[in-house]
Amino acid sequence: MPDKDTALLNVTGLKRYFDVSRPFLNRVFERQKRQYLKAVNGVSFSIKRGETFALVGESGCGKSTVAHLVVGLFPPSSGKIEFDGINMTALKNRAQLRPVRRRMAMIFQDPYASLNPRWRVSNIISEPIKAFGLINGRQAIIQRTSALLEQVGLSPQDSSKFPHEFSGGQRQRISIARALAGEPEFIVCDEPTSALDVSVQAQILNLIKNLQTKFGLSYLFISHDLAVVRHIADHVGVMYMGRLCEIAPVNTLFQNPCHPYTRMLLDTIPDIEKMGNECAPPQGEIPNPLSPPSGCAFHLRCPQATDHCINNRPELENIASDVKVACFQARS
Amino acid sequence: MWWIRACGSIWEKPMDTEKLSPRKGWRIAATMRRLADSDIFYSFCHSPVTVIAALVTLLIFTSALTASWIAPQNPFDLASLDLMDSHIPPAWEDEGDKRYLLGTDDQGRDILSTILYGSRISLMVGFLSVIFSMVLGVSLGIISGYAGGLIDVFIMRIAEIQISFPAILIALLVDGVLRTLLPDAHSAQLAIIVLVFSIGVSGWVQYARTVRSSAMVEKNKEYVQAARVIGIHPVLIMTRHILPNVMGPVLVIATIHLAVAIITEATLSFLGVGVPPTQPSLGTLIRIGNDFLFSGEWWITIFPSAALAILVLAVNLLGDWLRDALNPKLR
Amino acid sequence: MLKVENLTIRFDTRYGPLTAVDDVTFEVRPGEVFGLVGESGAGKSLTGQSIIGLLDPPGYIAGGQITLEGTRIDNLAYNHLRALRGRKIGMIFQDPLTSLNPLYTIGKQLTETILTHSSMTNAEAQKQAIALLTDVGIPGAGERINCYPHQFSGGMRQRVVIALALCVNPQLVIADEPTTALDVSIQAQILSLLKRMCREHGAAVILITHDMGVIAQVAQRVAVMYSGRLVEIGDVRQVVKHPQHPYARGLMGSIPSLHHQVDQLTQIDGTMPRLTDIPSGCAFHPRCPDCFDLCKDKRPPLKKIADSHIACWLYANEAHHAG
Numbered sequence: 001m002p003d004k005d006t007a008l009l010n011v012t013g014l015k016r017y018f019d020v021s022r023p024f025l026n027r028v029f030e031r032q033k034r035q036y037l038k039a040v041n042g043v044s045f046s047i048k049r050g051e052t053f054a055l056v057g058e059s060g061c062g063k064s065t066v067a068h069l070v071v072g073l074f075p076p077s078s079g080k081i082e083f084d085g086i087n088m089t090a091l092k093n094r095a096q097l098r099p100v101r102r103r104m105a106m107i108f109q110d111p112y113a114s115l116n117p118r119w120r121v122s123n124i125i126s127e128p129i130k131a132f133g134l135i136n137g138r139q140a141i142i143q144r145t146s147a148l149l150e151q152v153g154l155s156p157q158d159s160s161k162f163p164h165e166f167s168g169g170q171r172q173r174i175s176i177a178r179a180l181a182g183e184p185e186f187i188v189c190d191e192p193t194s195a196l197d198v199s200v201q202a203q204i205l206n207l208i209k210n211l212q213t214k215f216g217l218s219y220l221f222i223s224h225d226l227a228v229v230r231h232i233a234d235h236v237g238v239m240y241m242g243r244l245c246e247i248a249p250v251n252t253l254f255q256n257p258c259h260p261y262t263r264m265l266l267d268t269i270p271d272i273e274k275m276g277n278e279c280a281p282p283q284g285e286i287p288n289p290l291s292p293p294s295g296c297a298f299h300l301r302c303p304q305a306t307d308h309c310i311n312n313r314p315e316l317e318n319i320a321s322d323v324k325v326a327c328f329q330a331r332s
Numbered sequence: 333m334w335w336i337r338a339c340g341s342i343w344e345k346p347m348d349t350e351k352l353s354p355r356k357g358w359r360i361a362a363t364m365r366r367l368a369d370s371d372i373f374y375s376f377c378h379s380p381v382t383v384i385a386a387l388v389t390l391l392i393f394t395s396a397l398t399a400s401w402i403a404p405q406n407p408f409d410l411a412s413l414d415l416m417d418s419h420i421p422p423a424w425e426d427e428g429d430k431r432y433l434l435g436t437d438d439q440g441r442d443i444l445s446t447i448l449y450g451s452r453i454s455l456m457v458g459f460l461s462v463i464f465s466m467v468l469g470v471s472l473g474i475i476s477g478y479a480g481g482l483i484d485v486f487i488m489r490i491a492e493i494q495i496s497f498p499a500i501l502i503a504l505l506v507d508g509v510l511r512t513l514l515p516d517a518h519s520a521q522l523a524i525i526v527l528v529f530s531i532g533v534s535g536w537v538q539y540a541r542t543v544r545s546s547a548m549v550e551k552n553k554e555y556v557q558a559a560r561v562i563g564i565h566p567v568l569i570m571t572r573h574i575l576p577n578v579m580g581p582v583l584v585i586a587t588i589h590l591a592v593a594i595i596t597e598a599t600l601s602f603l604g605v606g607v608p609p610t611q612p613s614l615g616t617l618i619r620i621g622n623d624f625l626f627s628g629e630w631w632i633t634i635f636p637s638a639a640l641a642i643l644v645l646a647v648n649l650l651g652d653w654l655r656d657a658l659n660p661k662l663r
Numbered sequence: 664m665l666k667v668e669n670l671t672i673r674f675d676t677r678y679g680p681l682t683a684v685d686d687v688t689f690e691v692r693p694g695e696v697f698g699l700v701g702e703s704g705a706g707k708s709l710t711g712q713s714i715i716g717l718l719d720p721p722g723y724i725a726g727g728q729i730t731l732e733g734t735r736i737d738n739l740a741y742n743h744l745r746a747l748r749g750r751k752i753g754m755i756f757q758d759p760l761t762s763l764n765p766l767y768t769i770g771k772q773l774t775e776t777i778l779t780h781s782s783m784t785n786a787e788a789q790k791q792a793i794a795l796l797t798d799v800g801i802p803g804a805g806e807r808i809n810c811y812p813h814q815f816s817g818g819m820r821q822r823v824v825i826a827l828a829l830c831v832n833p834q835l836v837i838a839d840e841p842t843t844a845l846d847v848s849i850q851a852q853i854l855s856l857l858k859r860m861c862r863e864h865g866a867a868v869i870l871i872t873h874d875m876g877v878i879a880q881v882a883q884r885v886a887v888m889y890s891g892r893l894v895e896i897g898d899v900r901q902v903v904k905h906p907q908h909p910y911a912r913g914l915m916g917s918i919p920s921l922h923h924q925v926d927q928l929t930q931i932d933g934t935m936p937r938l939t940d941i942p943s944g945c946a947f948h949p950r951c952p953d954c955f956d957l958c959k960d961k962r963p964p965l966k967k968i969a970d971s972h973i974a975c976w977l978y979a980n981e982a983h984h985a986g
Binding site for chain 2: 068071072073094097098101104105106108109110113114115116117118127128131132175178182
């Protein structure tokens with residue numbers, strides 16, 4: 001039995017740059033340099049066994065890229081991803097990666113794009129089973145897919161249908177069944193409910209939570225919705241322009257946000273409980289990620305920014321035993 | 333309209349059998365019912381032009397396939413030909429002969445029979461070269477779209493060079509090169525293979541470009557990412573995930589390309605580099621007839637030309653309809 | 664001011680007509696923000712489109728009437744409809760990129776709209792356009808008036824769309840999911856702008872959204888829709904804090920809260936029925952925890968209960984007692 005308190009996933013100094021340069025000839029004639037989009041720019045966090053770590057941030061902050069890097073959809077530009085002590089970035093070929101891949105799975109954002117429209121549900125769900133060679137024999141696989149469908153609240157009869165015969169919420173259940181098929185320990189959820197209506201979102205969130213207690217799963221939960229994060233997460237990391245600006249346990253973060261960006265996010269969410277009262281909306285927009293501002297990336301919109309913030313970039317540092325903040329103001 | 337009701341009653345049967353027979357019958361019945369229920373079938377029934385085009389195509393296909401049974405004469409069998417019967421006009425003309433409905437050519441071959449046998453050759457060459465083009469174009473397109481990078485650049489530059497020449501020129505070129513390289517290229521069977529290859533090679537670009545752009549869209553969809561997360565081999569992702577999802581437009585191109593391939597074959601045969609004269613296709617017939625057009629024996633060239641025009645028009649109309657039906661934005 | 668009575672919208676398909684909006688009645692008072700909420704497919708956008716006459720075929724108004732200040736507007740000829748759009752009713756769409764013409768500068772689009780509906784000179788219109796753009800918070804409006812839509816960010820574009828909708832002082836603005844495509848911090852800016860601008864221009868707003876939080880923050884009254892029918896209309900405080908209809912109750916319970924953590928969210932099992940098979944009686948009855956026999960057979964009418972209107976048999980008796 002593995003130790004409960006050890007980290008299952010350890011991410012250190014993760015970076016991913018995308019080459020967004022113009023084509024070669026254009027660069028030569030227009031005398032431009034290569035351009036890089038720093039989607040993820042030095043992100044470190046760890047996830048303990050059985051806990052849910054949420055990454056929140058606005059669109060374009062790099063949270064989805066982190067998710068894709070963790071499951072190995074593309075390699076990081078630099079940095080290390082350790083899963084249960086195995087350094088994934090050192091594993092090069094498919095055969096080495098396979099045992100690690102079986103232990104993690106992913107649930108996607110768009111239930112209309114994440115299931116192959118030409119495949120029957122039974123084939124979709126059994127794909128990981130066959131790929132990892134978990135179960136052999138037709139009958140056994142049919143039994144397993146039926147069991148999986150029942151676990152996510154669908155009926156075994158649904159297995160011969162095609163994805164278009166289901167509603168968005170039901171498709172997301174199929175997607176979850178596929179993620180469970182490989183018997184993973186760790187699931188990356190990339191905005192699993194942002195394409196769904198609230199009542200369906202509640203069903204899916206409840207399902208995700210119940211499965212966690214049932215199978216002892218650990219989650220990396222990506223979302224832009226702080227209310228969802230509050231409901232589901234144990235630890236939260238707030239991302240802004242490719243960097244983490246705050247990591248804290250969920251209750252600490254919501255009751256006592258330390259980074260000005262976190263505070264701004266919390267203030268701006270339309271909330272059914274602070275009805276009608278007009279709060280001053282935040283200033284400014286997210287800067288162009290191709291030319292990020294100097295110093296602290298948030299200084300342009302920060303009400304507390306000083307000259308120090310404009311010129312120097314704050315590092316993520318502990319201000320309490322379990323709270324890390326990247327802000328000069330929060331430290332003093 | 334009457335045929336809709338007729339179609340409906342035909343498809344009602346499978347619905348009942350659904351309950352009776354379990355597994356396989358059920359699957360077929362369900363597929364049938366989905367087909368009958370689909371928008372494509374609906375738009376088919378509601379487009380009289382398409383229904384007529386489909387009937388004409390079907391008629392030409394079946395008569396070409398059953399030519400050896402329904403044709404009055406076997407024009408390839410030299411023994412059955414009688415030179416005395418040459419240059420006979422169609423049956424309704426004064427000098428016509430009841431045995432030869434559409435008249436005979438200079439060697440005494442019955443025009444109707446040669447059209448039936450000829451369209452068989454034309455259709456065969458057309459189909460084979462479309463299949464060849466499709467396989468070549470679709471596989472190169474998927475590889476190009478999915479792999480990207482240098483492979484993509486390489487394949488697409490070749491494609492761009494090729495489409496800067498007319499397709500018929502490419503076909504002529506390939507045909508000429510192969511005929512010089514292969515010693516006995518004039519033997520009937522090899523000639524047809526050479527023809528299929530040259531027409532096929534001239535047409536793959538369109539498939540490759542279409543498939544490439546669809547594949548580039550599909551590869552970024554989350555179901556492909558899901559397969560990659562599991563670690564499925566790229567070849568399997570291309571064939572099992574992406575391929576079924578890019579075939580829709582390919583089907584449309586293939587239908588329209590069939591008409592083009594038949595025309596290309598006719599053109600090559602007309603120019604005398606196509607099928608051997610002992611096994612005339614529609615193009616060969618038109619060429620033979622062309623020599624007699626000014627001597628007043630019009631039937632030798634007009635009837636094969638008409639057959640070719642009707643066949644190509646019908647196939648094209650089917651292709652147009654299929655394009656509209658599969659692309660709801662155009663409706 | 665705006666009255667929608669028994670509005671029914673149908674789609675003719677080859678399977679027969681589908682009723683997408685069924686017998687919807689509500690009114691919007693001058694200057695108020697009226698929220699229309701529901702999940703996707705509830706018919707809220709169609710209701711908005713039918714008011715401004717933008718219903719796309721094969722959809723059509725099969726019954727009921729819409730009156731704006733006493734004039735019927737649901738059966739106008741195209742010419743009258745055009746005069747009505749923009750002049751009396753403005754529209755703000757979800758995606759600002761598609762609601763602006765990418766080929767014209769925003770200045771041109773604004774002045775053209777102003778000129779169509781008023782007798783200003785070109786220079787005056789230009790001046791008003793700049794004033795409006797400054798008003799909606801576009802910095803350097805004088806120069807940016809010559810920019811094309813793609814040169815603006817999403818939030819800025821939505822500001823331009825708001826300026827465009829308000830440039831001829833309409834009495835009513837229909838905002839269809841105006842902030843769904845935007846990030847939360849930008850959403851807060853746009854919502855507060857929308858509220859301020861409409862107050863200053865004296866326009867009423869129909870805010871169509873799926874986000875109860877947005878409604879709670881901006882609207883005064885709210886109507887909740889479920890599969891083409893209204894289930895509850897009332898004061899926003901009432902509906903959000905004490906929803907009466909079981910669907911509204913489930914909807915509110917399923918929203919995760921920012922302030923306290925619960926173990927399980929209230930969930931409404933099942934999904935909204937497809938238009939092809941809307942259940943008999945009350946459309947919500949198969950998912951309703953309080954369903955009884957009457958609900959399956961007869962559709963509940965919209966009854967006034969205290970300050971709200973609710974379509975549910977649970978409250979039918981109370982209505983009798985009350986009135």
